[in-house]
Amino acid sequence: MKKEKKVALVEEISQQLSDYSSIILTDFTGIDVKGITELRRGLVENAATLRVVKNTLLKRAADNPSLTELVESLDGPTALVLSNDAVSGVKVIVDFAKKDKKPSIKKALIEGSIVDGEEVIRYASLPSRPVLLAMLMSVINSPLTQSMTLMRGVLVKFLLTLEAVKKTMEEGEPGALK
Numbered sequence: 001m002k003k004e005k006k007v008a009l010v011e012e013i014s015q016q017l018s019d020y021s022s023i024i025l026t027d028f029t030g031i032d033v034k035g036i037t038e039l040r041r042g043l044v045e046n047a048a049t050l051r052v053v054k055n056t057l058l059k060r061a062a063d064n065p066s067l068t069e070l071v072e073s074l075d076g077p078t079a080l081v082l083s084n085d086a087v088s089g090v091k092v093i094v095d096f097a098k099k100d101k102k103p104s105i106k107k108a109l110i111e112g113s114i115v116d117g118e119e120v121i122r123y124a125s126l127p128s129r130p131v132l133l134a135m136l137m138s139v140i141n142s143p144l145t146q147s148m149t150l151m152r153g154v155l156v157k158f159l160l161t162l163e164a165v166k167k168t169m170e171e172g173e174p175g176a177l178k
C-alpha cells in the first residue's frame with residue numbers, strides 16, 4: 001500500500017475512533033464470509049459497524065491516550081466494532097459468539113473505560129440505552145404518580161362530603177346545617 005493511501009486510511013480510522021463512544025476489538029479468525037456478513041447485518045440493524053483494520057494502522061490512528069492504552073498490546077487479526085450505544089454492539093457480538101464460539105473479544109473502550117473481554121460480556125446482559133432510560137423515568141415518575149393518586153383520593157372524599165351535606169340541606173332533615 002502506498003504511503004499516501006496509508007496516511008489517508010490512518011486519518012479515516014482516527015476519525016471513526018473519535019466519532020464513536022464504544023469501540024470493541026475482536027479477533028474474527030475462523031469466521032467464514034457468510035458469518036461475517038451475518039454479523040455485519042446484525043450490527044447495522046443495531047446502529048453499529050464492523051471494520052477490519054491492520055494493527056499497525058490502528059496503532060497509528062490511536063492518537064488519544066485512552067485509545068493508545070487500548071491498542072498497545074494488539075496481536076493477530078483485529079476487527080473494530082464501533083457504536084454510540086455501549087450495549088447494542090456488545091449484545092450482537094456476544095450473541096453471535098454464543099452460536100459460533102467466535103469472534104473472541106480482545107478489549108473494549110466503552111464510554112471512556114477500557115474493559116477486558118469478560119467484562120464486555122457482562123455489558124451484554126444490560127438492557128439497551130432506551131430501555132434503561134425508560135426504567136429510570138419510571139422510577140422518577142413513580143413517587144409523583146403515587147402523590148397524585150393520594151391527593152385525588154383526598155379531593156374525591158372532600159367532594160363526596162360536600163355532596164352529602166348539600167343533599168342533607170336540600171331534604172331539610174332536622175338538625176341539618178342551615
